[in-house]
Amino acid sequence: MLRSTNLLLMVVVVASLLLTGCGQKSSYLPTAYGKRAGSASASVNGTKVLSEMFRTAGYWVKSYSAVSPNLLRNDVIVWVPNSYEGPTAEFREVIMRWLDEQDGRTFIYIGRDFDASIQYWDEVLGKVDPAQKLDAMRQRSLAIEEFDELRNYTSKEADYYFYKTERDVPRRVARPLSGPWAKGVDASKTNIVLRTEMFPATKDSLYEDYNEQDEDPAPVHTVEDVEVLLGSKGETIVARLGSEYSDSQLILVNNGSFLLNLPLVNPEHRKLAAKLINQCDQEYYPPESVGFLETDYYVEIRQADDVAEGTSGWEWLTKWPLNLVGLQMAWWMIVLCFALYPIFGRPKQLPAAETADFKKHIDSVGDLLEATDDYAYAQLRLQQYQQVMKGDSVYRRSKTRRGDGK
Structure with missing residues (x-):
């Protein structure tokens, strides 16, 4: 039924x-x-x-x-x-x-x-x-x-x-x-x-x-x-x-x-x-x-199956002699990709950065002064720091640019 x-x-x-x-x-x-x-x-x-x-x-x-x-x-x-x-x-x-x-x-x-x-x-x-x-x-x-x-x-x-x-x-x-x-x-x-x-x-x-x-x-x-x-x-x-x-x-x-x-x-x-x-x-x-x-006026009789040739991009792997060498190369390429790129296992925990290390502060200030590319300015800032540490009065560079005064 x-x-x-x-x-x-x-x-x-x-x-x-x-x-x-x-x-x-x-x-x-x-x-x-x-x-x-x-x-x-x-x-x-x-x-x-x-x-x-x-x-x-x-x-x-x-x-x-x-x-x-x-x-x-x-x-x-x-x-x-x-x-x-x-x-x-x-x-x-x-x-x-x-x-x-x-x-x-x-x-x-x-x-x-x-x-x-x-x-x-x-x-x-x-x-x-x-x-x-x-x-x-x-x-x-x-x-x-x-x-x-x-x-x-x-x-x-x-x-x-x-x-x-x-x-x-x-x-x-x-x-x-x-x-x-x-x-x-x-x-x-x-x-x-x-x-x-x-x-x-x-x-x-x-x-x-x-x-x-x-x-x-x-x-x-x-x-x-x-x-x-x-x-x-x-x-x-x-x-x-x-x-x-x-x-x-x-x-x-x-x-x-x-x-x-x-x-x-x-x-x-x-x-x-x-x-x-x-x-x-x-x-x-x-x-x-x-x-x-489902046909029209002509019935086509084929000796091979109805497949679309050359549509996947991998047909060359099935042709001699590439089917012998190409398949091995493809296998080793897959192994290489798995070896180089994926991360296996649990991810590692990186050590946290220490913010209380005064040496890192000095290094950072040095990098900033080096980035200014002004040797005189760097020397002046160093003198100001030493004067502050000694308790002396500090000389500061005027904010008025040259040529802007009366």
Whole structure:
């Protein structure tokens, strides 16, 4: 069971912020797609709420911008691309080999064909003041225009091996719902908007180009069974591709109309998101970490970890031959600093200065007379002192300067 108390409070706050900012300009509505961290996490198209649901379920969650060894160390990968293009052949091979390496892994793909900002302005139109309704309609039209312009640059039909897509279909709301995930969900209260029809691969299509004689065949044996987890009127919304011999799986989601920040304000959508998270929890191989892969049109595949080179200033200590000599020098420098500068132990008490020593008084007066750099004046002061000690009258120098008298 998901511990959802804190999550529900967060969702309520998100909902109140989104639905009370009706009269604000579009610049105040963050619409960045597929981000869960940073300033874009508050976007209506973000994945912050979904990632927090994973975190509440006990997963470690982190974001990645490229495919790297760091990403492939996770047990679950959630790919939320800001692009209508599916996985390339190179990316598919990397993911399939990652699924084959260890049981209990899950790869989740969330399609792009949805924009929560349109849903936001649809809800705003029913709550905005009449004086602001015209501006809300204009913002909604701009959101639809931007979304349609993005869709027009994609092909109407595409084949990505795991699934096929067809975009030349009308917009529709998925009702009623079918499949294992539909149990316990009130379909009348959901708002799953579909624009693209997704056709998961079949077992025959997966093995169509498979040749047992190949020395290094494509690792397709991870995927043998195809199951529709959520559908509507024979159309696939969520599909699972797996195998009876392995607990690793691929989960294909048509779009994020029930998984992004704004849609997850709906309690029924949160039930579906919880079913997605529970689907990742394998019985014999419980996952521990989730990586959110956030990309645009191009998925970068790196052979090294995502590290920033040359930012700490100490990288030279790791390069040969400086790593051998430099580390020893650094060690001895640290020892030298500890030997010269710090004070160890309790501080010593210095002896107090004696104020009753007449010799120190004489030395101080001598230093003052020497500082005047006037030999005659010093002799005069010494004579005055001797006369005082004898009891004679004392001659004192006149305070009138030369030339000042009459």
